Amino acid sequence: MIVKNICCIGAGYVGGPTMAVIAKNNPHLKITIVDINQARIDAWNDADVSKLPIYEPGLAEIVQETRGKNLFFSTDIDAAIDESEMIFISVNTPTKTYGKGKGMAADLKYIELCARNIAAVAKTDKIVVEKSTLPVRTAEAIKSILHNTGNEINFHILSNPEFLAEGTAVQDLLNPDRVLIGGESEAAIEALAKVYNSWVPEEKILRTNLWSSELSKLTANAFLAQRVSSINAISEICELTGANVNEVAKAIGMDSRIGSKFLQASIGFGGSCFQKDILNLVYIARSYNLNEVADYWEQVIIMNDHQKRRFSDRLIKTLYNTVSGKKIGMLGWAFKKDTNDTRESAAIYVADHLLNEQANLSVYDPKVSSFKIQSDLNYLNTRSEEENEASVKTESSPYEALKAAHAVAIMTEWDEFKTYDWEKIYSHMKKPAFIFDGRNILDKAAMQKIGFEYYSIGQ
Ligand SMILES: NC(=O)c1ccc[n+]([C@@H]2O[C@H](COP(=O)([O-])OP(=O)(O)OC[C@H]3O[C@@H](n4cnc5c(N)ncnc54)[C@H](O)[C@@H]3O)[C@@H](O)[C@H]2O)c1
Numbered sequence: 001m002i003v004k005n006i007c008c009i010g011a012g013y014v015g016g017p018t019m020a021v022i023a024k025n026n027p028h029l030k031i032t033i034v035d036i037n038q039a040r041i042d043a044w045n046d047a048d049v050s051k052l053p054i055y056e057p058g059l060a061e062i063v064q065e066t067r068g069k070n071l072f073f074s075t076d077i078d079a080a081i082d083e084s085e086m087i088f089i090s091v092n093t094p095t096k097t098y099g100k101g102k103g104m105a106a107d108l109k110y111i112e113l114c115a116r117n118i119a120a121v122a123k124t125d126k127i128v129v130e131k132s133t134l135p136v137r138t139a140e141a142i143k144s145i146l147h148n149t150g151n152e153i154n155f156h157i158l159s160n161p162e163f164l165a166e167g168t169a170v171q172d173l174l175n176p177d178r179v180l181i182g183g184e185s186e187a188a189i190e191a192l193a194k195v196y197n198s199w200v201p202e203e204k205i206l207r208t209n210l211w212s213s214e215l216s217k218l219t220a221n222a223f224l225a226q227r228v229s230s231i232n233a234i235s236e237i238c239e240l241t242g243a244n245v246n247e248v249a250k251a252i253g254m255d256s257r258i259g260s261k262f263l264q265a266s267i268g269f270g271g272s273c274f275q276k277d278i279l280n281l282v283y284i285a286r287s288y289n290l291n292e293v294a295d296y297w298e299q300v301i302i303m304n305d306h307q308k309r310r311f312s313d314r315l316i317k318t319l320y321n322t323v324s325g326k327k328i329g330m331l332g333w334a335f336k337k338d339t340n341d342t343r344e345s346a347a348i349y350v351a352d353h354l355l356n357e358q359a360n361l362s363v364y365d366p367k368v369s370s371f372k373i374q375s376d377l378n379y380l381n382t383r384s385e386e387e388n389e390a391s392v393k394t395e396s397s398p399y400e401a402l403k404a405a406h407a408v409a410i411m412t413e414w415d416e417f418k419t420y421d422w423e424k425i426y427s428h429m430k431k432p433a434f435i436f437d438g439r440n441i442l443d444k445a446a447m448q449k450i451g452f453e454y455y456s457i458g459q
């Protein structure tokens with residue numbers, strides 16, 4: 001199967017960086033990324049690459065290099081489908097907010113719309129690649145739609161889940177641990193493997209059946225999130241016993257069977273994937289009546305919710321059981337450093353809890369706008385937009401955000417937070433000045449020497 005033109009439906013956090021890296025490494029291929037969101041496409045086409053819709057270290061440079069040469073962004077979805085031999089589906093698959101499976105199952109309506117769109121437009125054989133994260137056996141549904149509504153041409157469906165993490169997307173794409181391709185048609189699998197082969201070594205390209213590939217993605221995220229919940233569970237024991245979670249993590253991480261990565265205790269994991277994908281796994285298990293399996297994985301989420309709640313409860317308790325009318329300076333809003341993504345960020349839930357206790361919040365994040373912070377809070381529907389606006393201020397300087405604050409709450413592990421003039425911050429805060437370090441990034445002894453009352457996770 002000869003592939004010259006590739007289309008990617010969905011110009012988001014996955015579609016944008018993934019296709020940019022494919023374009024960079026395959027100058028002979030024409031890649032068109034399409035989306036229904038005109039504003040997003042306009043931002044991808046902005047001459048000023050600092051205005052791209054997604055912030056990822058190294059991404060702007062690759063887009064600059066490839067855009068207009070072999071990488072294109074467009075809203076003309078039909079034209080891109082028509083001219084391509086290979087079509088990636090990289091649209092969002094959020095948790096359902098209605099009907100059967102509400103709050104658990106993945107909402108596949110955008111996937112189905114894409115399949116129907118491809119079927120309606122395609123006049124020549126197509127390889128359709130599932131790039132979105134999907135429940136196991138979704139390829140069956142896509143196949144059924146394509147074959148029943150298409151123009152009697154051949155569709156080959158592949159599963160090619162994406163494992164990039166935000167903040168390191170470009171590096172992860174350039175040096176992936178593995179590329180996973182699941183499928184039935186060997187020719188289609190090899191056509192996709194060839195695209196990756198231009199920069200990924202052959203031994204890292206893994207071929208499996210469709211269902212193993214789909215399930216491996218959910219499993220990888222469940223295992224990763226489970227590690228975070230596991231170390232967070234231990235952090236609570238540490239706080240009551242005098243053990244130090246950083247020391248425990250180091251000690252267990254040196255066991256090569258356990259490994260040292262993903263053992264950073266925190267305010268809880270966030271991001272658009274972990275919670276959604278585990279809920280999806282739990283839903284799948286329940287739908288097969290595997291209740292013990294479902295309960296096992298659900299506990300990862302229960303622990304994560306507990307960790308977020310525990311953080312704000314501890315802050316309130318330490319501030320003499322009330323934050324009403326007090327200014328709390330929040331450093332960071334993104335769900336992790338080096339991204340402007342705030343989906344499911346622990347900061348949103350901690351802020352909501354503090355607002356319920358009538359705190360005044362002052363937020364600084366190097367990459368997240370005031371508009372985004374307000375809309376994240378409004379989305380929860382806990383209080384009116386006017387109330388959120390009155391109680392939550394966003395500052396463009398961390399020093400301003402922390403001026404006259406009763407406490408600092410560190411929500412994201414941005415590197416710059418470590419380099420601030422903490423003596424200056426201390427001198428402008430209300431006394432006693434508290435730090436609640438939700439990411440264990442500051443030096444406890446140095447903060448205490450300045451005069452702060454310093455609290456971190458698991459110490
Ligand atoms: N964000 C990550 O780090 C990450 C990593 C690996 C896998 N994933 C998975 O990849 C998928 C995409 O995630 P994302 O973070 O890029 O989502 P996103 O919300 O950033 O982007 C999805 C895009 O698809 C567009 N879209 C939706 N329906 C469409 C349609 N019918 N036609 C054209 N465009 C349409 C939306 O407008 C949006 O711009 C999800 O399944 C997610 O679970 C995400």
Ligand SMILES: O=c1ccn([C@@H]2O[C@H](COP(=O)(O)OP(=O)(O)O[C@H]3O[C@H](CO)[C@@H](O)[C@H](O)[C@H]3O)[C@@H](O)[C@H]2O)c(=O)[nH]1
Nearest residue numbers: 162163164165166228262263264266269270271273335336
């Ligand atoms: O030791 C750790 C590691 C991570 N986290 C938190 O866990 C969340 C997720 O972090 P990370 O996994 O680095 O970022 P994501 O972009 O959500 O990436 C995950 O989700 C993606 C979407 O499916 C997958 O592709 C990636 O492989 C998987 O790592 C963030 O809030 C982190 O702060 C911790 O608290 N402690």
